[in-house]
Amino acid sequence: MAYRETEKMRLRKAAARQRIAECTYECVAEGGFRNARITRIAQLANVATGTIYRHFESKEDLFAEIFRQATQREIDKVTKALATPGSATERLEKALRQFAERALKGPVMAWSLIAEPVDPKVEEERLAYRKAYAGLFEQAIREGIEEGCIPDQNPRQSSTCLVGAIAESLVGPLSPTQIGQATEKETENNDQLVNTIICFCIQGLTGTRR
Amino acid sequence: MAYRETEKMRLRKAAARQRIAECTYECVAEGGFRNARITRIAQLANVATGTIYRHFESKEDLFAEIFRQATQREIDKVTKALATPGSATERLEKALRQFAERALKGPVMAWSLIAEPVDPKVEEERLAYRKAYAGLFEQAIREGIEEGCIPDQNPRQSSTCLVGAIAESLVGPLSPTQIGQATEKETENNDQLVNTIICFCIQGLTGTRR
């Protein structure tokens, strides 16, 4: 009898796994899942391609995990924004802004999470992600209706519409040509864009121009 | 001296080309560009794979042409809707509804036109398509502001936001699971969805609940 997994080894393996995950994230942020090739990920992580398969069942599984981690981060941010004090409308505005600004800061990743075609397992994660968002906004709208700052409406449908509206308002400008990092001018334009989207969304929700 | 291209031949070739185009459209409508393989298209069109290359330079070129044809059809519909009599708001509503309903009737095609990742040549067509839409809506918004039925705002930015909002409100629900043909219940839901989107958009634009 000889080899038995020891703590040191467990840590080393965990570190390697983590490194692979991070490099995958980097690749995706750079050019989407489509662009994240196993060979490139392996290179970045300083491991052999085969090693990746000792840590993850398949590329699909690896991607699904990265997707889950990335969306969880986004959802946490929005959840936090919705948990601040203030009226439902104010909190919704904060959350939408959070969402939009993050997406514009990392447009490729946002696009990958929102709209890039992905394998079935990853698509499953996306479904959960969408549902989570819709649920968050739905709850806030419900509160707004109770508070009286949002007119009566179907919260589920409005929240779906809301998520859709922001998502695509962002996917549009970001998806095709603009992959470069934001210049000053662009940053300014982005601020403008975010304001317009938020304004549009809040109006769409409340019917109140401000 | 012997063979010279005759009218009959010209027609026959044109017919074959047309048939290939139609079958490509079918394939795309069924599963997006990603899913439209040359071999499958050839099968549907009853030609050999090689034949496709006698009619089109490459897959990319074929796709670009199909894209152009498909978007032209969509743009014509919206243009027509915007050309009816009525206030700018009414005409915009009609146009948005037209857009949304068509997209929901052919969700996969809509998704392909709006958001599916495509080759550079096709992406170029998409850019033109987006610009055309933005231009149409922008003009209508400008008219609305002049008429006084839409508050003052940046027409370019609002129209971009508008296009984005609808597009993604539709891409969201349609992209993942629902590929099946609409059942009665779904049709009803779709009507509801379209109403909500339109309502949301018009409010976002005018700040008026109705």
Added chain:
DNA sequence: CCAAAGAATGAATCAATATTCACTAATAGC
């Protein structure tokens, strides 16, 4: 019917990647 020219064919080739696996290196406990 014939010869020249073009059109159509589809099996073979090429290309791009994911995945495997026979082999080597490292580790653990003695």
Added chain:
DNA sequence: GCTATTAGTGAATATTGATTCATTCTTTGG
């Protein structure tokens, strides 16, 4: 240092589709 066991490697293989091209079929004008 030795051996059992697991980790790591990366060249070879498998897969999926686009594209090519030598060959066959059609058409045309005489």
